[in-house]
Amino acid sequence: MIYDVVILGGGPAGLAAAVEAKNEGAENVLILERDRELGGILNQCIHNGFGLHTFNEELTGPEYAERYINQVIELGIPYFLNTMVLDMADQGDLKVIHVINEKEGYMAIQTKSVILTMGCRERPSGAIGIPGYRPSGVFTAGTVQRFVNMEGYMPGKEVVILGSGDIGLIMARRMTLEGAHVQAVCELMPYSNGLVRNIVQCLDDYDIPLKLSHTITFIHGKDRLEGVTVAKVDDHLKVIPGTEEFIPCDTLLLSVGLIPENEITRNAGVEMDSRTNGSVVGELRQTSMPGVFACGNVVHVHDLVDFVSEEAVLAGKGAAKYLKGQLDTNVTFTTLNGDGISYVVPQKVSLKNVEEKVTFYMRVRQVFKDKVVNAYIGETLIATKKEKKLLPAEMVNFKIAKDVLAQYPAGEIRFVIEEAKK
C-alpha cells in the first residue's frame, strides 16, 4: 500500500498535522510514534498552562494532547506505537520510510508525502563540558521530569539547576512539591531563558533564588554528586575570580537548551538552516525535498505548544495541497534575520500558496525594551510591530497580510529590531 502522508512523530506537531491533512482531503494518513503512547513530550508535562491560545483555557500537557488524540481517533487515522524510524529515502514521487517495531518487525513504508515532526531533544551535559567529575546525579531536566512524573521516582533531595529553560523552571517547582530542596537556579546569561510566567509561578512562589549571570565551574563527587561550585560571570560570560561558592547537593538538573532532532532529515539530504538547527521551510512548511514537510520543534524550538499546533496546521495543509498537485513551487520571497534577530521561520515564501497572511516566527538575540520589529524589502519598510519588551525566551509572531506582500514582485524580507519612532 502507498500512503498519502506519513507523519514521523506522534507528539503535538504530528497529531495536529495528521488531523489537518486528513481534513484537507488526504486519505491514507499514518502516524509513526516511537514511544508507547501518542502525545509526545506532553505526556510528562503534567503541569497546566497549555492551550491558552488554541482553546482559551488552561490545560495540562496530557489534556492538551488528548484533544488532538481524540480527533485522530475520530478521523480513524491509523498509527504505529513503539515504532522507530531508521531512515527516509527519497525516490522522487515516492518516499520510503524504513521502520522497526516488536510486532511487525522491519517494514519499508511507501508514501507520497512525509511530515517530519520529530521534535527536539535536550542539550546534554557533555555538550556544555562542565569541568569536574562525572558522578551519578547529573541529569537533564526532561529526564528527571520523566522519572518523577511517569515512573514515580525522585532523583535526589538537594537540588541545583543549571539553566533557566522552561523545563528546568517547571522541575524546580515539581521537585519542591515532591519534598526536595531546590537551592538555586543558575543562569549564565543576565536574563532568564524561560517564560516570565514560569519564573513567577515556579521560582518566586517557592522562594527559589534565580542566580542570573552565574554558572557552574566544577562538579564534585567521584561516585554520587556531592556538590557544585557556582561562580558569577562578567559581561563576556567569563568567570569572575573570587566569586566561587560551593553548594552541596546530590542532584544537578540541566536545562541548557533544546536542539531540533534532525538525524533523519539530514541523512535524507534535506536542506538545513544552521540558525535554527532545523530544515529550511516555506510558508506551508515545505522543505527542499518535494513532498517532505516539517513542523513543530523539529523546525525550530517553540516557546508554546499552541504555536506548534498552529504551525502543524500549515504543514497539514501543505501536504494536502501537494497531493492535489496544487502546491506552487516558485519562491517569491526569502527571509533574513537582521540586527537583533537570531532567526526567522519560514525562510521562504511562495505567495501563491498563501491564503490571507503569513506569520513569521522569530527570536531576538537579547532583551529589548520599547523597540519595534521592522520588516524591509530592500530599503522599503513593509510592516512594523511595536513591542514593549522582547525576550530571547519568547518567540515573536509577526503577521504580514498577503495584500501587503503582493505589492512586491519578489525579494528578500529582512527583519530588524529598531528604535521606536517617537
Add this chain to the structure above:
Amino acid sequence: MYDIAIIGAGIAGSYIARELSRYKLDVVLLDGENDVGNQITMANSAIVHAGFDAPSYKLKGKFNAVGNIMYEKVCADLDVPFKRCGSLVVAHDEYEMATVHELYKNGLINGVPGLKILFKEEVHAMEPNLNENICGALYAPTAGVVSPFELCVNVAENAVDNGVTLKLNHLVSDIKKTDDHFIITTNAGTIEAKFVINAAGVYADDIYELVGEPYFQLLARKGNYFIFDKEVGNLVNNVIFPCPSKKGKGILVAPTVHGNILIGPDAEPVEKGDISTTAERLDYIKKNALKNCPSIPFNKIIRSYAGLRNTPVADTFTTTDGDFIIEESPVKGFINVAGYESPGLTSIPAVAHYVVEEIVKPLIPDMKENKDYNPKIRPRVRFDELNEEEKIAIIKENPKYGKVICRCETITEGEIMDVIHRSVGARTVKSVKKRCRAGMGRCQGGFCSPRVVEILARELNCPLDEVMYDQQDSTYILSGKTKSAQSEVKS
C-alpha cells in the same frame, strides 16, 4: 586455594587471565570496582600504536609492534570493533622533520611494517583538514583504533567462559605471604592463591608494598579528552600525532572506531583517583589540537572526560627507566605487571603471552593445556550494522531487537538484554553503555537512560531505585519514590 590470583581486571589483568585459561589452572581475577575495565581501560586514547616510538631495548619497544600485529585475530575472535586507520606524526618545520626521520629509523629497528615518510602534498591529499603549514609526516599504516572497554569486557568474558573465576567488588586491603601461598584480604572476604599477578594499574605500587619492600613508584598522570559528534567524524582519517617532544606525545586528533573524533590528552601529575576535568586543561587541549587541525568544530563536542596513566617515576628510587615493569618481583611467586602505561593497550596480546609463557610457566612447570579452551566468544548482535534481510530475520527471531532504546546509536532492547545476561554481564547503566553503546551518542543518555534503568531493574529483578550508575551502592540514580507514588501505593 587458587593457583593464581590476578589483582586488577583492567585490560592487563583480564587479558592475562584469558591467556592463563589456555591451561588447566584455577585462576581468580579480582577487582575492587563494580565492573571490569573501569579505570584506565575506560578512559584513554583507544589507539593501537604502530610501535615506532619506544626504543627497542625497552619492553615498550619490544612488545608494541608485536602486539599490534596480533590485533586482527584477537578482535575477530573476541568480536571487538577494530580499525587499522593508520597514523601520521606531522612536522611543521625541518627540526620536526628530523624527529620524524629518527622515529622512522627507530620504527625500522622495532620491525614496524609499511612506514613511510610523506611529503607535504601527500599529507594534505590524505588529510585535507590539517594545518597548511605541515610540511611532512611519518605515515604508519598499521596504527589503528579499537574500543578498549569492549575489548576488556570481551576478554574477561572469554576468560570466564574458559574457567576463570571473576570476583568484582573485592577491594584488596592486605596480602600475607606464607611458606607456599599468599593470603589476600579484601573487603568481601579472603582469597588464597599460590601465585599472585599484580595488575592493579595506578595502584600497583601500593599493592606491591603490601607484600614487599618498595622498588618502584607510580605516578598518576591525568589526561583530559573531548569526544565529538559522529556528524563530524570525517574530520581526520588517520590518528594525527604532533611531533613528540620531551613532554610526551602531545595532543592528538584521532577518529574513534565508532566514528567519532577524539582529541587529547594533556599530562598532569595528580593524586591517584583524581579523574576530574579542569577548565584550564580543557582549554589547553583545544588550543593545542588546533595547531595541527585548525577547523575543529568545538560546538560538536558531546563529552569531555579524564583518565589516568600509571607512569613509573624516574628517579634513583626506580630501576625501570620509565619502562613497563613485567617480572617476578623480589617476593617469590609475586609477579608485577606495573607501570603499564601507553603502549600498554597495544602491547597486551604480546605481553600476556610473555607473562604466561616466560614468567608463569617456569614457576608452574607442570601446567597442563586446557583442551576445552575456546578463543572465541559468541558475537553480539549489532542491529544498526545488519542489512535489511538480517534485520527482518533477527526481529522475527527475537522481537526485542525491534525496539530501539538508544536512538542516537540505534541500540535495541535485545542488545541491552544480551549484555546484561552474558557471563560478564552488565549490572549498571555505565556497564550497559560500555558494552553496547546505549548512551554513548550525542544525547549522552538523556533519552535512553530512564529506559535502560527500567530494563536493568526488570532483568535483574530489583526496584528501579536499586539500579546503580556505576559503583555498587554509592552511585544511585534514584533516591526513592515520589510522594505521589507513595500515596498511590498506600491507597
